[in-house]
Amino acid sequence: MIVPLSHLLVFASVLFALGVICVLIWRTNVIMVLIGIEIMLNAAMLVFVAGSYQWGRADGQVFALMIIAMTSAEVSLALAMVVYLHRRKNTVNVDEFRQLRDR
Amino acid sequence: MKTALALIILLPLVGGIGNILLGRLLPRRVVEVTACSVIWLSFIASLFAAGNYNGPAVVEMGPWLSSFTFSAPISLSLDSLSLSLILMITFVCGLIHLYSIGYMAGDPGYVRFFALLNLFTGAMLLLVLAENMLLLYLGWEGVGFCSYALIGFWYKEAENATAGRKAFIVTRIGDIGLAIAVVWMFKLFHTFSITQLNQLGPSHPGVSMGLITALGLLLLLGAMGKSAQAPLMVWLPDAMAGPTPVSAQIHAATMVTAGVYLLMRMFPLIGGSTVVVAAIAVTGTFTAFYGATCALAERDLKRILAYSTISQIGYMMLAVGCGAVTAATFHLIIHAFFKALLFLSAGCVINALHHEQDIFRMGGLYRKLPWVFWPFLAGSLCLAGVPPTGGFFSKESILTAAWGKGGMFYGGLYLVGTFTVLLTVIYTLRMVFLVFGDRVPTLASRLEGAKASGPSVHALPRIMEIILIPLALLALVGGAAGGLLEYFLASLNGSAGHVRLATEETLKGVASLVVLAGMVIAWLYYGYGSQHREVRIAGAEHPPTRLVAFLQAGWYFDRLYDWLFIRPFTWLATILWQRVDEGVIDDSLDWTAVQFGRTGQFLGRWGSGRISVYMLSLVAGATLMIGWFAWEVL
Numbered sequence: 178m179i180v181p182l183s184h185l186l187v188f189a190s191v192l193f194a195l196g197v198i199c200v201l202i203w204r205t206n207v208i209m210v211l212i213g214i215e216i217m218l219n220a221a222m223l224v225f226v227a228g229s230y231q232w233g234r235a236d237g238q239v240f241a242l243m244i245i246a247m248t249s250a251e252v253s254l255a256l257a258m259v260v261y262l263h264r265r266k267n268t269v270n271v272d273e274f275r276q277l278r279d280r
Numbered sequence: 281m282k283t284a285l286a287l288i289i290l291l292p293l294v295g296g297i298g299n300i301l302l303g304r305l306l307p308r309r310v311v312e313v314t315a316c317s318v319i320w321l322s323f324i325a326s327l328f329a330a331g332n333y334n335g336p337a338v339v340e341m342g343p344w345l346s347s348f349t350f351s352a353p354i355s356l357s358l359d360s361l362s363l364s365l366i367l368m369i370t371f372v373c374g375l376i377h378l379y380s381i382g383y384m385a386g387d388p389g390y391v392r393f394f395a396l397l398n399l400f401t402g403a404m405l406l407l408v409l410a411e412n413m414l415l416l417y418l419g420w421e422g423v424g425f426c427s428y429a430l431i432g433f434w435y436k437e438a439e440n441a442t443a444g445r446k447a448f449i450v451t452r453i454g455d456i457g458l459a460i461a462v463v464w465m466f467k468l469f470h471t472f473s474i475t476q477l478n479q480l481g482p483s484h485p486g487v488s489m490g491l492i493t494a495l496g497l498l499l500l501l502g503a504m505g506k507s508a509q510a511p512l513m514v515w516l517p518d519a520m521a522g523p524t525p526v527s528a529q530i531h532a533a534t535m536v537t538a539g540v541y542l543l544m545r546m547f548p549l550i551g552g553s554t555v556v557v558a559a560i561a562v563t564g565t566f567t568a569f570y571g572a573t574c575a576l577a578e579r580d581l582k583r584i585l586a587y588s589t590i591s592q593i594g595y596m597m598l599a600v601g602c603g604a605v606t607a608a609t610f611h612l613i614i615h616a617f618f619k620a621l622l623f624l625s626a627g628c629v630i631n632a633l634h635h636e637q638d639i640f641r642m643g644g645l646y647r648k649l650p651w652v653f654w655p656f657l658a659g660s661l662c663l664a665g666v667p668p669t670g671g672f673f674s675k676e677s678i679l680t681a682a683w684g685k686g687g688m689f690y691g692g693l694y695l696v697g698t699f700t701v702l703l704t705v706i707y708t709l710r711m712v713f714l715v716f717g718d719r720v721p722t723l724a725s726r727l728e729g730a731k732a733s734g735p736s737v738h739a740l741p742r743i744m745e746i747i748l749i750p751l752a753l754l755a756l757v758g759g760a761a762g763g764l765l766e767y768f769l770a771s772l773n774g775s776a777g778h779v780r781l782a783t784e785e786t787l788k789g790v791a792s793l794v795v796l797a798g799m800v801i802a803w804l805y806y807g808y809g810s811q812h813r814e815v816r817i818a819g820a821e822h823p824p825t826r827l828v829a830f831l832q833a834g835w836y837f838d839r840l841y842d843w844l845f846i847r848p849f850t851w852l853a854t855i856l857w858q859r860v861d862e863g864v865i866d867d868s869l870d871w872t873a874v875q876f877g878r879t880g881q882f883l884g885r886w887g888s889g890r891i892s893v894y895m896l897s898l899v900a901g902a903t904l905m906i907g908w909f910a911w912e913v914l
Contacts, residue, residue: 200895201895271891274889277889278887278889278890
């Protein structure tokens, strides 16, 4: 393999960190939060695939496919909810939706 | 015999329980008749037992409590002492029950009253007939409970309920002594049977005279509580809060004699200890003197009688202390007759005068209530111990016994006892003169006109007056029974000293002279037409002098106990309640709860509903965990 496993892991970690930072910082937009989550999932998928290649077993790749399927379902649902939320409050700022707070 | 004994106890109990369960459904007359008839049937059973009596017998009715060596069967003992007592109790209680029909006419609580009265009698009969200490204790507590419920019979007035509680609590102090004694005796002798306890006595291995003394003193404590002896006598004057038939029953037959009876019963066991015997005699003499002095100043008719009971029971204790169990029994029975008589006729007087109890407001009643006057006079003469009456002989036999013991100690007790006889005569006749004697109209009352002839009187139920006659006869001629009783009870006597006939006659003469002197003094002070009488009556309107106030307050024993026990107790209870319970325990718990609440509220701010905060917390937490794992691994 041209790329060593450690490089892949570092890359995946960086990708995951970027996703986390995206979720934490860009909170004025729900869509950006969702994108951040997607990035984190992609980082995880990358680790699966890298592992699968490293040890020559198919499980990791199967799992990556599963994640792709699940993510597409999740995104479609989440985007529908975003549309709904936007209709209710005319905004996509995460902090505006605080109905679940204590009291 | 077995059936008769069982019936004696069961009839009143069944009558009482039946009235409790069904009394409210039955017409009034049925309840009254049931209550009276069970007692009279019990009397008939007692007569039957007396007829078939030939020597002491112990009858076992059935098992009660038993496990391994511990056994307390329901066994009854009939000997001369218990036989004479059950005859007296059933007879006097029967009369009191009949009297109650008249007295309680118009009272709505008659079912409760008659049921309790029956139970009271039943408990006392159980106490008297019991052959083992546990059964005796059962009767003892039953008597205590019934007296509590009956003294506070008119419980709607707080005063009466308090009097009931006072009686219960004070007698309970004595009961503790008895309870300890019972358990201790079982530990020492491994038996509850009274007969066996008396037989084993000090000769039992491992039982020293010191132990017997301790047991005797504990029993004396129990007797003090029940028989209202110093220092536990404070409950009896207050027990007058109950209906008059109850007072009569408590004083004459069922309650206060229980303590004396206990000591008589256990005398073979405890009589060997000189300390115990002396303590009993001193208690009795002091109480006799105390009661007489208080009665001398008291103004309430019923409380005078209560103090006289305290005093007379003191004589019985003195007799037991002198080893003269016969004399004590004799006085107990005579006392039952004349005290029941006095209480019942006092009840007539009080009822006739619309619940007036102050003797200084009475007077002239011998014209208005002749049927009450003559029995009352008979009872009073008997209480005063005027020679031909039963009271003279019984009291005389006690004093003779005290004299017969000899020595400085008993000689002193004899002197105090004789002096108390003098006091007894004075207070008794004072009561008679003030209640029944004519009032010479004073200037003030002459101006008022109508009131000069004394208070107005309303008619009494006939049955209340009829009851007095047999009791009066018994009180008067009871002395004749003395010789018979002495023969009958001869086996009971302890180490009573024997007195020569000449000495005995001299002592009788002395006693008669003392009584005569007392009569003269009472006549001078309170008799008709004497100047002093009017002065006394007029003086009664003024606040009492210090000595009189001291006597009226019962030597301030109530106040002393208030200072010694009640106030420290209240003080301690207040501290425990306000400082310890509310101050320390409650407050610390409250403080902890408040702090938890505050912390919770503070932490609750975290749940602000901002998703970004949640995310940040999640990431921070995950980072921490991962960091910690990494730290562990590296």
